[in-house]
Amino acid sequence: MATDIGFIGIGNMGFSMAGNVRKKMASAATLHIFDVNSAACQHFVDEFGSLGRIKVTNSAKQVASDSTTVISMVPMDQHARAVYLEEENGVIAAPADANRLILECSTISVATAREIGEKILAAGKGTYVDTPVSGGVVGAQAATLSFFCGYSPTTNNDTLTQRVRDIVAWMGHPDKINFCGHLGSGLVCKLVNNYIGLSNIVVAAQGMAFGIKHGIDKGILWKCIKGSSGDSWVMDSAQPVPGIIETSPSSNGFKAGFTPTLCAKDISLGLKAAHEVGIDASMGEAALKLWSKAARDPRTSVITPGPMPVPECSC
Known part of the structure; x- marks a missing residue:
């Protein structure tokens, strides 16, 4: 029997992630979606509706009520709290179901994830696993995301582990599915990753800038760094200089994928976790x-x- 799946948050990343879920889930099952932006939901139906039934719902509660598995991808802590803990329309208001699996893919604070997970579990609404991702919009589109799962497998083949692995593999690369330990540990790994990666982008941009200002050809400078100790993921996938890497945002008009506001938010979460x-x-x-x-x-x-407030530096 085909089981229905719910997806909450059809934004930039969520749109492509949910699209890959609809492509790979059982064709006879229904994908239940919810987003505060109703136009995004309609766009999603227009894009993926030919692949199987998609039902647009009016709340996170309804998504959870109709689904055996719930996946969410929202921008910030306050959005995650509303999705899960809002008394009338949140997941916590859905009927109890010990078999419901909840995969929360957002990058939020460790404390918020633990609070939500503990309250959802205590209310009998299902098993909550923090499963933040890395790979950006490009990875979401290509279904090659990395997943950091805040769950410790009993064995490599226990039922819940296999269920988590099977579902996230629709959106990510099978070799990049990591089980990190206790509730919240997936987010710790994710925040460390983004702290390093986003700091690295700043360093790469400044380094490339002063090298070019000294008259070095940008292609030669890039080649020198690529063959030396300054190389990193940033030099290809997030190259800050236009015209070096064809697929980088800088070579495509700096088209927004992961916005500076979200970058500031993630750095802030990393700083909080460090402190x-x-x-x-x-x-x-x-x-x-x-x-x-x-x-x-x-x-x-x-x-x-x-509303997406820009985090302020406390230093």
Whole structure:
């Protein structure tokens, strides 16, 4: 019997992730979707409706009520709290179902994920696993995302582990599915990853800028770095200089994928996690100043799903 799946948050990343779910789930099953942006839901139906039944719902509660598996992808802590803990329309208001699997893919704070997970479990609404992702919009489109799952398998083949693995493999690369341990551990790994990666983008942009200002051809400079110790994922996948990597955002008019506002948010979450365990995260504090400045620049403005305040640097 085909089981229905729910997806909450049909934004940039969520749109493509949910699209891959609809492509790969049982054709006879229904994909239940919800987003505060009803136009995004209609666009999704127009794009993927030919692949199988898609039902647009009016709340997270309804998605959970109709689904055996719920996947969510929202921007910030306050959105995740509303999705899961809002008393009338959140997942917590859905009927109890111990067999419901809830995969929360958003990048939110560790404390918020633990609070939501504990309350959902205590209310009998299902098993909540923090499953944040890495790979950006391109990875979401190609179904090659990395997943960091806050769950510790009993064995490699226990039922829940296999269920999580099978579902996230629709959206990610099978070799990039990581089981990180207890509730919240997936987000710890994700925040460490983004703290390093986003700080690295700032360093790469500044380094490339002063090299070019000294008169070095950008292609030669890139080749020198690629063959040396300064190389990183950023130099290809997030190359800040236009005209070097054809597929990089900089070579495509700096088209917004992961916005500076979200970058500032993720750096802030990383700083919070670092400070909670006594780490002086001074590199991240410097990077946050620059991401916050970029987020306030009108040239980076894009339409976002609701209010998205720019985090301020506390240093």
